[in-house]
Amino acid sequence: MFKSKNKSKIYLSPPHLSGNEMQYIQEAINTNWIAPLGPNVDAFENEIARYVGATEAVAVSSGTAAIHLALSLLDVKKGDTVFCSTLTFVASANPILYQGAEPVFIDSEPETWNMSPEALETAFREADYLGKLPKAVIVVNLYGQSAKMDEILSICNHYDVPIIEDAAESLGSSYKEKPSGSFGKFGVFSFNGNKIITTSGGGMLVSDDAVAIKKARFLATQSRDQAPHYQHSEIGYNYRMSNILAGIGRGQLKVLEERVMAKRIIFSKYYQALSHIRGIHFMPELENTRSNRWLTTLIIDEEAAGVSSSDLLQYLAEENIEARPVWKPLHLQPLFDGAKYYHHQDRDVAEQLFTNGLCLPSGSNISVEEMTRVVECLKRALKPKVYTIHPIGINEVQNNDREKYI
Numbered sequence: 095m096f097k098s099k100n101k102s103k104i105y106l107s108p109p110h111l112s113g114n115e116m117q118y119i120q121e122a123i124n125t126n127w128i129a130p131l132g133p134n135v136d137a138f139e140n141e142i143a144r145y146v147g148a149t150e151a152v153a154v155s156s157g158t159a160a161i162h163l164a165l166s167l168l169d170v171k172k173g174d175t176v177f178c179s180t181l182t183f184v185a186s187a188n189p190i191l192y193q194g195a196e197p198v199f200i201d202s203e204p205e206t207w208n209m210s211p212e213a214l215e216t217a218f219r220e221a222d223y224l225g226k227l228p229k230a231v232i233v234v235n236l237y238g239q240s241a242k243m244d245e246i247l248s249i250c251n252h253y254d255v256p257i258i259e260d261a262a263e264s265l266g267s268s269y270k271e272k273p274s275g276s277f278g279k280f281g282v283f284s285f286n287g288n289k290i291i292t293t294s295g296g297g298m299l300v301s302d303d304a305v306a307i308k309k310a311r312f313l314a315t316q317s318r319d320q321a322p323h324y325q326h327s328e329i330g331y332n333y334r335m336s337n338i339l340a341g342i343g344r345g346q347l348k349v350l351e352e353r354v355m356a357k358r359i360i361f362s363k364y365y366q367a368l369s370h371i372r373g374i375h376f377m378p379e380l381e382n383t384r385s386n387r388w389l390t391t392l393i394i395d396e397e398a399a400g401v402s403s404s405d406l407l408q409y410l411a412e413e414n415i416e417a418r419p420v421w422k423p424l425h426l427q428p429l430f431d432g433a434k435y436y437h438h439q440d441r442d443v444a445e446q447l448f449t450n451g452l453c454l455p456s457g458s459n460i461s462v463e464e465m466t467r468v469v470e471c472l473k474r475a476l477k478p479k480v481y482t483i484h485p486i487g488i489n490e491v492q493n494n495d496r497e498k499y500i
């Protein structure tokens with residue numbers, strides 16, 4: 095048994111402070127603007143809006159809250175349906191349930207791993223035929239890669255249904271040089287601890303619709319009417335971001351471009367070290383897009399590689415290395431049992447990606463030594479089988495190394 099529990103843990107995507115954060119936090123403390131709201135919140139909203147080229151932004155307590163507000167602004171309610179990418183984190187679709195609406199899941203396509211325009215078109219045609227178009231389409235940009243926005247926009251515009259772009263994982267990415275998160279009626283970002291930049295927890299809703307963002311601010315602050323006393327005429331939420339956390343966000347935003355560069359370098363190092371191995375296929379980058387490569391992700395063809403993605407997860411875990419499977423498609427989640435789902439052509443792409451996918455440690459602060467440990471571990475596990483010529487035929491020699499390794 096090869097034990098390595100004494101080796102330090104390598105995390106999937108831990109927070110990475112820039113050193114700029116304290117200045118903004120200190121300012122907040124010195125001026126007693128620690129909560130709620132305050133100048134850091136206003137500035138962070140303006141800075142994100144400017145960065146993504148949106149006219150308006152509202153800082154909130156999480157990416158999930160931002161999606162919830164977007165659905166609420168689009169008047170999604172009981173009896174409505176919302177189309178949503180199936181290959182994503184549950185947070186993309188949970189707010190559909192908060193509103194009592196029904197999600198309909200759309201499969202991925204192989205070039206971006208994101209929403210298949212063909213499956214989307216089929217879903218729309220059927221919904222149109224039944225006279226029940228969705229109230230919104232939630233399009234996710236997985237692991238930093240933009241979905242095929244031209245095709246998706248053209249379909250949604252044809253049916254006049256607004257897009258909520260879940261860019262929680264893709265801040266800093268672009269599609270045809272236009273920033274990720276700026277394509278839909280609403281764009282959503284997350285500053286959760288594992289995202290490319292973090293406020294320790296937080297989110298942002300962006301839009302060019304000033305009236306909608308003003309309403310979002312109102313809803314996120316308990317829907318307090320203009321009155322000298324506390325008066326409320328509609329349901330509200332406590333979703334605003336604190337001035338301290340916005341300070342962390344401002345410090346982080348300053349180094350976003352560096353973080354994207356670091357993540358892209360991490361991807362290319364993994365690619366150089368492993369892409370030649372049989373059965374290994376890295377997540378593609380669609381032409382004319384730039385992914386922030388939030389997580390380096392690949393699929394393993396078990397037959398060609400001789401090991402499965404779950405085997406590799408196991409090997410990595412033994413080495414105290416945190417890797418993850420690709421998101422489990424939402425149409426396969428018990429939570430969404432019975433939800434409608436449209437697959438890509440005659441395949442289930444998202445399901446295949448889930449079965450064979452693997453996310454590698456991709457923290458922008460990962461060291462060369464740590465990357466080497468990950469690569470060496472994978473290389474040992476993926477060592478090609480050795481074949482020997484036997485008098486009566488070709489026999490496969492078991493890879494003993496691999497057994498020793500676990």
Ligand SMILES: *Cc1c(COP(=O)(O)O)cnc(C)c1O
Pocket residue numbers: 155156157158159182183185186234260262263283284285286295296297
């Ligand atoms: C992280 C994430 C969210 C939710 O963001 P939180 O800030 O954690 O609420 C939503 N969608 C996707 C695709 C995510 O990865």
